[in-house]
């Protein structure tokens with residue numbers, strides 16, 4: 177035991193599954209109190225398997241991004257299916273995953289600042305954490321902290337593949353990697369590039385051409401390094417929208433996709449290779465003629481990528497959201513007997529930000545409650 181596992185075990189749940197759930201296995205999932213996020217276990221498991229099978233067929237590894245699920249329960253299912261590890265967006269999420277026993281975590285983001293770097297040193301004592309780097313001062317700070325603790329940090333260089341977020345440019349990469357190699361306490365393991373500006377392109381041919389353009393930059397970076405005698409073990413990339421494009425590009429070694437596990441409403445608008453597994457269960461708290469009001473608002477479902485969609489019952493059109501309410505219109509009010517207390521299922525357009533609002537998932541098979549899963553990474557954005 178150590179300070180991470182101790183904290184995890186003494187936390188609200190103490191394990192990957194909520195042992196103290198008040199709900200009985202086998203009860204109807206619609207009996208769960210609302211608003212709640214519910215997940216169809218069969219569908220989520222099928223998504224995990226299909227993505228892993230696809231990656232295997234392309235000879236690339238899966239390192240699924242846990243920024244979506246934020247929970248070791250799902251991460252361990254992905255690893256059991258064949259993933260080589262996971263990604264975490266934030267150090268706080270990585271600490272939770274490491275505490276739960278996950279042994280290899282890539283943070284495809286920059287860890288900047290004294291207190292975070294010290295936490296990174298500590299979490300590296302229980303799990304291997306690989307971090308993306310792209311700034312010289314950051315290299316200096318990481319090196320100093322790891323040397324002081326007589327430890328080594330594995331790093332990959334983030335390359336700007338056209339998203340213009342973080343990342344070094346092609347003409348900087350050789351010097352930057354040489355700098356890493358000159359620093360004690362750091363081990364260069366490879367490169368990454370996130371083609372996030374292409375994952376949501378509607379038209380498939382356009383998505384192929386833009387994602388390929390982006391990945392060609394990453395492969396060019398790799399080739400430049402190899403030509404300069406530098407070994408590149410990891411070439412990491414991809415989001416759900418580009419999984420079947422990026423994985424076919426020669427030189428890519430692993431995929432970082434995350435959303436496919438539950439499949440966002442927004443992704444479903446452009447392709448349906450994976451099935452939707454997650455929805456928000458809500459209750460009708462008011463009905464007037466052609467209008468119903470639900471107990472679910474901005475504090476329990478996100479709308480950063482658009483308004484949710486009503487998936488059950490049919491004949492309801494989502495209207496608007498306020499903090500704790502949703503207004504919906506009934507298409508044919510005379511012939512609809514929806515009443516106060518009835519349950520309504522909503523599909524969020526963006527799973528990640530909706531999941532971040534909840535403490536637990538309620539998972540089900542068929543229509544029956546299976547177990548409650550703590551979302552230990554929610555709110556861990558530091």
Ligand SMILES: Cc1ncc(COP(=O)(O)O)c(C=O)c1O
Nearest residue numbers: 241284370415416432433434435
């Ligand atoms: C660096 C990085 N890699 C991978 C992903 C995975 O994307 P998706 O959720 O589309 O699978 C993201 C998403 O934000 C990301 O920021």
